[in-house]
Amino acid sequence: MDERGPLCVGIDPHASLLASWGLDDDVAGLERFSRTVVEALADTVAVFKPQAAFFERFGSRGVAVLERTAADARAAGALVVMDAKRGDIGSTMAAYAETFLHPDSPLFSDALTVSPYLGYGSLAPAVELARTSGAGLFVLALTSNPEGAEVQRAVREDGRTIGATMLGHLAAENAGESPMGSFGAVVGATLGDLSSFDLDINGPLLAPGIGAQGATAADLPRVFGAAVRNVVPNVSRGVLRHGPDSGALRGAAERFAEEIRTAVSG
Structure with missing residues (x-):
């Protein structure tokens, strides 16, 4: 992010976006969409x-496109977070964990989003394999969907919310790592003031x-x-709607990255 700019671009080929690009909602459209984004x-x-x-x-043909998308992106030097x-x-x-975090897997990614709501300890196989393979995890902690609060803002017997508990687990995973650990949290940029949560988990x-x-870059x-410098801001439709023109996609990504850089450094 220091070298390329502080931006994560989502690759979300849903039907309406394929249609706006003039593509059919089929595997050929999926492949054209994904290849265009990666090449641009x-x-x-x-x-x-x-x-x-x-x-x-x-189905399997779509997963094959996903394999190529992740591999081609990584070959060009980008990191891939498999959502x-x-x-x-x-x-x-x-x-x-083997599917997404083992280096020999065709779907190997630099990081994987995971849900801890069968108990944080249920993620142990993914944590262990991520450490072994040099990959990372992003654990759902404080998500932006309204329904998320039903679980994430629930208060435990010790007075802590479930979301805060997940952040605490991640801080423990990252303890002593420099410049930061590889176990991050998913925290929605639309949530407003989060000062009641300790976001300093020494991770992304x-x-x-x-x-x-x-949400806008200025909201970050x-x-x-104080944790803003560890944020990996994700933009999906804000960039993707500018396709299929490669120059327009690149221009949109550059604008978002610059807006975020200005907001974070300011």
Whole structure:
């Protein structure tokens, strides 16, 4: 992010976006969309976040496109955060981890989004494999969807919210790491003042919500406070709507990165 700019671009090929690009809602459209985004941006954008569901809906051929998308992005020097939000227990969680975090997997990614709401300890297989492979995790902690508060803002017997508890677990994972650890949290950029939460987890904070969801780069210091320099701001439709023109995609990404850089450094 220091070298390429503080921006994560989502790759979200949902049907309406394919249509706006003049593409059919099929595997050929999916492949054209994904290849265009990667070819336009992978040599300049720091991070991509493919949304696995939009590829999986096309079955094995869609997953094959996802494999190529992740591999091509990484080959061009970008990091890939696979947005799959996996969460389970025991051997099933271990299998999910193998799918996305083992270096020999065709879907290997630099990081994976995971859900801790079967208990943080259920993520242990993913934590262990991420450490071994040099990858990372982004754990759902304070998400921007309204329904998330039902669980994440619930208060435990010790007086802490569930979201704060997840942040505490991540701080423990990252303790002593320099310049920071590889175990991050997903924290929505649309949530407003989060000063009641300790966001200093010594790890990255993946922040969706900038652009179409209503948050702006200027909101980041207010939302994240002193932790703002550890934020990985994600923009999806705000960049993707400028396709299929490669120059327009690149221009949009550059504008967002500069706006974020100015807001964070200011």
